Amino acid sequence: MSHSLQLFAPPLPPPLSSTRQTPLHTTPHLSLLPRRSPHLQFSLRASSDPSVIVSDSNGVAMSPSSGTSDLSSIEGDAVTEAELRENGFRSTRRTKIVCTIGPATCGFSELEALAVGGMNVARINMCHGTREWHKGVIDRVRRLNHEKGFAVAIMMDTEGSEIHMGDLGGASSAKAEDGEVWTFSVRAFNSTLPEHTINVNYDGFAEDVRVGDELVVDGGMVRFEVIEKIGPDVKCLCTDPGLLLPRANLTFWRNGSLVRERNAMLPTISSKDWLDIDFGIAEGVDFIAISFVKSAEVIKHLKSYIAARSRDSDISVIAKIESTDSLKNLEEIIQASDGAMVARGDLGAQIPLEQVPAAQQRIVQLCRQMNKPVIVASQLLESMIEYPTPTRAEVADVSEAVRQRADALMLSGESAMGQYPEKALTVLRSVSLRIEKWWREEKRYEAMILPSVGNSFAEKISEEICNSAAKMANNLEVDALFVYTKTGHMASLLSRCRPDCPIFAFTATTSVRRRLNLQWGLIPFRLSFSDDMESNLNKTFSLLKARNLIKSGDLVIAVSDMLQSIQVMNVP
Ligand SMILES: Nc1ncnc2c1ncn2[C@@H]1O[C@H](COP(=O)(O)OP(=O)(O)OP(=O)(O)O)[C@@H](O)[C@H]1O
Ligand SMILES: CC(=O)C(=O)O
Numbered sequence: 404m405s406h407s408l409q410l411f412a413p414p415l416p417p418p419l420s421s422t423r424q425t426p427l428h429t430t431p432h433l434s435l436l437p438r439r440s441p442h443l444q445f446s447l448r449a450s451s452d453p454s455v456i457v458s459d460s461n462g463v464a465m466s467p468s469s470g471t472s473d474l475s476s477i478e479g480d481a482v483t484e485a486e487l488r489e490n491g492f493r494s495t496r497r498t499k500i501v502c503t504i505g506p507a508t509c510g511f512s513e514l515e516a517l518a519v520g521g522m523n524v525a526r527i528n529m530c531h532g533t534r535e536w537h538k539g540v541i542d543r544v545r546r547l548n549h550e551k552g553f554a555v556a557i558m559m560d561t562e563g564s565e566i567h568m569g570d571l572g573g574a575s576s577a578k579a580e581d582g583e584v585w586t587f588s589v590r591a592f593n594s595t596l597p598e599h600t601i602n603v604n605y606d607g608f609a610e611d612v613r614v615g616d617e618l619v620v621d622g623g624m625v626r627f628e629v630i631e632k633i634g635p636d637v638k639c640l641c642t643d644p645g646l647l648l649p650r651a652n653l654t655f656w657r658n659g660s661l662v663r664e665r666n667a668m669l670p671t672i673s674s675k676d677w678l679d680i681d682f683g684i685a686e687g688v689d690f691i692a693i694s695f696v697k698s699a700e701v702i703k704h705l706k707s708y709i710a711a712r713s714r715d716s717d718i719s720v721i722a723k724i725e726s727t728d729s730l731k732n733l734e735e736i737i738q739a740s741d742g743a744m745v746a747r748g749d750l751g752a753q754i755p756l757e758q759v760p761a762a763q764q765r766i767v768q769l770c771r772q773m774n775k776p777v778i779v780a781s782q783l784l785e786s787m788i789e790y791p792t793p794t795r796a797e798v799a800d801v802s803e804a805v806r807q808r809a810d811a812l813m814l815s816g817e818s819a820m821g822q823y824p825e826k827a828l829t830v831l832r833s834v835s836l837r838i839e840k841w842w843r844e845e846k847r848y849e850a851m852i853l854p855s856v857g858n859s860f861a862e863k864i865s866e867e868i869c870n871s872a873a874k875m876a877n878n879l880e881v882d883a884l885f886v887y888t889k890t891g892h893m894a895s896l897l898s899r900c901r902p903d904c905p906i907f908a909f910t911a912t913t914s915v916r917r918r919l920n921l922q923w924g925l926i927p928f929r930l931s932f933s934d935d936m937e938s939n940l941n942k943t944f945s946l947l948k949a950r951n952l953i954k955s956g957d958l959v960i961a962v963s964d965m966l967q968s969i970q971v972m973n974v975p
């Protein structure tokens with residue numbers, strides 16, 4: 404059975420043979436459609452359709468009739484496929500998971516355990532470790548994808564030029580006790596650090612601080628008061644004891660306000676960051692996340708740099724919202740970016756903590772309205788760095804981010820250096836699944852007005868098609884939405900609607916497929932397809948049926964960016 408709603412360019416197609424097809428005739432200036440055969444009704448052919456081009460695992464096109472490779476010519480994610488087979492469409496996880504990779508998880512088997520546990524994106528933080536170390540991680544993730552059928556994407560996060568402490572002379576931490584006097588210095592120490600001494604990376608530090616300022620480590624983990632300045636050394640009295648970690652972030656406060664002197668003029672992208680970005684481009688990472696973004700300009704600058712450097716310019720730029728400036732310029736920053744991260748760690752050091760939840764909600768909503776993926780990050784399961792179970796409050800925090808329907812949740816220290824990375828991942832996965840199911844079943848999601856984001860008329864039509872298809876999918880309770888998309892844009896438009904059913908996104912390029920992995924509800928597959936939707940659908944059905952991912956009778960709605968149509972059909 405196939406029902407099809409099509410927006411056709413004039414001249415109108417001849418009547419279709421199937422009475423169940425009802426082309427929607429639209430205004431004559433609608434000329435989006437390359438004129439195609441109007442035969443869209445459905446029939447599954449036994450033989451493979453030669454108009455569908457498939458490719459081998461290296462992306463080399465080959466004939467679909469070349470033996471059994473045909474049935475393996477669709478590439479999906481091994482973990483999602485297993486989930487689909489086990490639980491059916493409806494209960495696949497919609498919220499994506501980003502894991503920061505550090506010493507606890509950088510080995511091949513640890514990375515594999517995270518991939519099996521549902522990691523969609525691996526994040527490497529250039530604040531820590533060497534480029535060689537990060538290259539090792541990238542190579543292992545790529546090998547994992549290649550050998551084991553995962554589609555884990557890689558996100559590189561820049562250091563940015565915030566003020567932070569040095570390396571603690573190799574120690575993993577240092578304890579600052581109440582009443583102790585510590586020296587914060589911009590001096591370069593050749594040998595070991597003197598006792599109770601901390602290096603600061605910002606040359607202007609000793610000049611900018613004043614006696615009486617409050618020095619806050621990592622957003623409040625430890626606090627000091629500046630008591631004396633001696634040349635490059637700043638003597639500070641510990642007022643709130645705690646653990647100092649290597650390269651911890653530093654802010655200083657005067658009369659209750661964050662001090663923004665020359666440090667506010669630090670470049671968002673430092674010279675070291677540019678080298679890291681070159682490294683990321685050369686390694687072909689999927690996302691570059693920019694720390695401490697202040698304005699849209701820097702994002703535009705980086706995007707044009709990437710476009711000039713990388714052949715396909717297919718690296719997405721994620722703006723990290725973690726400063727007062729980024730909140731001030733939020734809309735234009737998100738508009739310029741390919742996605743955003745609510746980086747609550749540093750954000751909570753720059754605005755009062757009680758303002759962080761409202762900021763999170765605003766950023767998540769705005770991103771969805773502007774059709775940009777959004778990640779909620781930091782301290783989601785902080786206690787699991789040390790303990791095998793989360794606190795109830797942490798579970799409530801994760802639930803809230805899922806309820807807000809953020810695209811993705813992120814683990815930081817929990818997966819980078821914690822004792823229970825896999826357990827933390829399991830908590831994110833199971834809480835996401837449970838909350839998604841609960842809210843879906845109770846239909847508790849508040850509707851969101853989705854403003855038009857398209858610039859051209861053709862883009863606006865794509866948007867309307869996706870909005871309508873998602874609505875139909877909910878009303879008809881279909882099993883899955885299918886989208887055939889070259890750039891991934893149409894898939895993201897469907898994801899933005901947060902429909903009740905999962906979205907199978909078919910795309911021809913491996914990099915687009917990996918990037919779609921960050922977006923809510925998308926199950927990306929790599930499949931080379933033609934402009935002929937009928938043969939695409941035939942092909943997809945037979946490939947997915949052969950892999951037990953769908954079965955006859957499942958109800959599916961399909962859209963594509965080649966053909967402006969919505970088709971409703973049962974899998975034959
Ligand atoms: N590549 C790494 N090598 C060593 N330790 C790491 C690495 N990546 C992360 N870590 C550890 O995990 C912790 C949490 O990681 P996370 O990426 O959140 O860093 P962060 O220092 O808090 O900075 P950011 O604000 O950029 O997130 C770090 O403080 C560090 O101790
Ligand atoms: C993730 C990050 O950079 C932060 O929370 O500060």
Ligand SMILES: [K+]
Pocket residue numbers: 528529530560561562563694
């Ligand atoms: K960073």
Ligand SMILES: [Mg+2]
Pocket residue numbers: 694725746748749
């Ligand atoms: Mg940060």
